Amino acid sequence: MKKRILTGALSLVLAVSALFPLSGCGTTAQAADLMAGVKANPTSTKVDLTDDDAGAVAGFAVKLFQNSMAEENTLISPLSVLCALAMTANGAKEETLAQMEQVFGLNISELNGYLRAYLENLPSGDKYKVSVADSIWFKDDDNLTIEQSFLQTNADYYGASVYKAAFDDATLKDINDWVSENTDGMIENILDKIPDAAVMYLINALAFDAEWETIYKETQVRDGTFTTESGDTRDVEMMYCSEHQYLDDGSATGFLKYYADRKYAFVALLPNEGVTVSDYVASLTGEGLMSTLQNTQDVEVKTAIPKFESEYSIEMSDILKAMGITDAFNIDSADFTGLGQSADGNIFISRVLHKTYIAVDEKGTKAGAATVVEAAAGAAAPSDEIKTVYLDRPFVYMLIDCETNLPIFIGIAMDIGQ
Structure with missing residues (x-):
């Protein structure tokens, strides 16, 4: 009998938009990978993965779960959400950053270091794996300037690929294909459209695959x-x-x-x-x-x-606001000047999309998820x-x-x- 394994996948997409978008026809072209040939700088991974930082990450996970729960089957990946938000926070400043760090329970430097070490230490073998991929997509627009230090930091700590694209139908397909590929095909069509105001997407994709230690007879x-x-x-x-x-x-x-x-x-x-x-x-x-x-x-x-199978999708903006991240979603208050500048208006988070899938059977579990952040301008005995x-x-x-x-x-x- 062919063995079936447990698989999980998650991608977080954060979309960034500008307040006053310019209308017009863009040229259709495949996204250009701007990190091709660019190496991430070495970072220290000497971090105690079970210390107070782990407690902060666990606290974030529980609070996110509590705020996400519905009167139906619910499934989230706190790890994926945290990775995407951390990448975004690397471009935040002042009160916007302070609110995000308060919700994380760690400052961004500590969180970057912890996640880098944690992800590098996730074990993989013939019968189990966790694969994580991150990418940043920004609009090919003369009105948009991206800070190189923001891209470099996310390359250093998250291995993020960076793509410049027209943000047209071809880009929509490229992003959905990237998510599908990095979630082993479990998450399809995380994006249904790219709004005119969107200027950036920060995406985390996570796939988990493992076979039971003892398969059921x-x-x-x-x-x-x-x-x-x-x-x-x-x-x-x-x-x-x-x-x-x-x-x-x-x-x-x-x-x-x-x-x-x-x-x-x-x-x-x-x-x-x-x-x-x-x-x-x-x-x-x-x-x-x-x-x-x-x-x-x-x-x-x-x-x-x-034995069960379940799919779940949610837009997390209101959830994150309720947890205390408010300025990041406010057109006027958001400060993402560490990320870049748009002549079309202030950059803020417009959507946080999360989509998951899981299947559990006698051979193991198969799971997948996707999260997208969109930024816009504008023991007992x-x-x-x-x-x-x-x-x-x-x-x-x-x-x-x-x-x-x-x-x-x-x-x-x-x-x-x-």
Whole structure:
């Protein structure tokens, strides 16, 4: 039987626009890669990936998840969102930068260094990989001037490719093709159009691929029932096995299931009876989540995971404003002069697009996501007791790397098998 692996992919697109765009016909041409032959400067990667910086990143992840949660299946990649926003912050100044750093929990220099080290240390092997790609696309327009230092910093820390393009239909196709290629084809058409005011896109694409440490046998996959919070039932295929990393944070129980070589893991948290998923997620903190993941109980736990597949897309501008990043989205207040200048108006963030996909089955998990930022001018003691956690009602899940326990993906499954 052909082995199926777990794959995840995410891309973040941040689009930047100018306030007073010029209208007119652009010439159709393929994007020019301005970093061809340009080398990134060496940067230090001697960073403790499990220190306070990791706590700040975990805090950002939880807050972003809490603000993104809907009354439906939700899946985000905090890592991808953070990478795209960090690239953008390298062009921010004054209060615009201060607000972003407050939300990050780190100043931009610290965040650049941490993410560079973190991304370089993500393990890859024959049965698992995380691939991350970043790019910056800006409009081929005489009215737009881009700071070379901004491009160089993002090349140094994020390996970002830089493209100058006409921002016409050909550019739209180029960007969508780039995202698709760097998410292993899981995220298609992240952009539906390029607005006239758009002058820049900052994009992060992330693909995750891993096979279970122990693939489920046919006899371990059986018909089951998933019950939603409203009481509706769904016929699903449940995958049964025993794991040995049990989680209990007082409000939910769960388990950790490893992928090959135990470099990555699937984490499931099932809220206690009487606790809704929304109430449970609202109670999470970055510090609390890290403590739960660091204090697993080494006891046998009987588990059941439904096979499921889910897609999710969201525009994150309002979410990030609610978290405290407000000036960046304000036509008048945004200060991205470290990024560049536009004669057509002040540069500000106009959209943050995020799109994800995940599939979990007996061979592993396949996941993908895309995020686009658009800028415009203008542990307990051991126990012999066997635990049981069956994911037959709404639950929270994560894909984490096992060195830092940081979530690469985090989501909720509210309904399965529709």
